[in-house]
Amino acid sequence: MQIEAVGLGKRFHREWIFRGLTHIFRPGSATAILGPNGSGKSTLLNTLSGQLLSTEGSLSYAYQGRAIAVEEIPQLLAYCAPYLEVIEELTLTELLHFHTRFKPLRTGFTAKRLIELMYLEKSRHKLIRDFSSGMKQRLKLALALYSDAPLLLLDEPTTNLDRTGVDWYHEHVQATTADRLVLVSSNVPEEYDFCSERLDVTDFGAKMAR
Numbered sequence: 001m002q003i004e005a006v007g008l009g010k011r012f013h014r015e016w017i018f019r020g021l022t023h024i025f026r027p028g029s030a031t032a033i034l035g036p037n038g039s040g041k042s043t044l045l046n047t048l049s050g051q052l053l054s055t056e057g058s059l060s061y062a063y064q065g066r067a068i069a070v071e072e073i074p075q076l077l078a079y080c081a082p083y084l085e086v087i088e089e090l091t092l093t094e095l096l097h098f099h100t101r102f103k104p105l106r107t108g109f110t111a112k113r114l115i116e117l118m119y120l121e122k123s124r125h126k127l128i129r130d131f132s133s134g135m136k137q138r139l140k141l142a143l144a145l146y147s148d149a150p151l152l153l154l155d156e157p158t159t160n161l162d163r164t165g166v167d168w169y170h171e172h173v174q175a176t177t178a179d180r181l182v183l184v185s186s187n188v189p190e191e192y193d194f195c196s197e198r199l200d201v202t203d204f205g206a207k208m209a210r
């Protein structure tokens, strides 16, 4: 997956969040989206993935040599973010079966295998609403990392994880990010150490725009 932004800008009401962002996110690359709280990292992720409309500029997408319409992006996208919820009324097993009907897992992975990878075997019949915040985060990460989707967005991926959880994140990021376009929004270096590219939203016009 490749995303090309040309002169991209996003404004909420009268406030420009970023402006004049021209950048190519190349296939197989991992980019850390950096910037202080409120600088526009999540807004940029949501704009790049077509979930928010840009105010100005253009975005184009390509995958496997083919131009992709923005309407096709949801099928190609795996997304983990603190503001995205999982269905609390389902058990873990029910949720995985429901989720993977819409967002299949990577080849060779099953719901049972994913439960093992998350070390959540004892909680397979527990309601998601009864999960701890760290268990929920591990679940959200696993669903994104192990989805068969070429575009992976991780917004503050170690939110609520303890030391063991952060180590788990590193292990599974290494195992699942090759050949995907990965964007990580973060202020925590150990969340994005694996990214070879860095993009600071405030360098791409946000300061000028304010």
Ligand SMILES: Nc1ncnc2c1ncn2[C@@H]1O[C@H](COP(=O)(O)OP(=O)(O)OP(=O)(O)O)[C@@H](O)[C@H]1O
Pocket (backbone or CB within 6 Å): 012, 013, 017, 035, 036, 037, 038, 039, 040, 041, 042, 043, 044
């Ligand atoms: N739907 C919205 N309507 C109006 N303003 C918004 C909306 N969403 C975000 N903003 C504003 O856009 C700015 C950037 O917010 P954003 O969440 O993208 O920042 P961030 O860099 O991800 O922050 P953090 O590190 O705290 O998560 C903030 O000033 C925020 O109030």
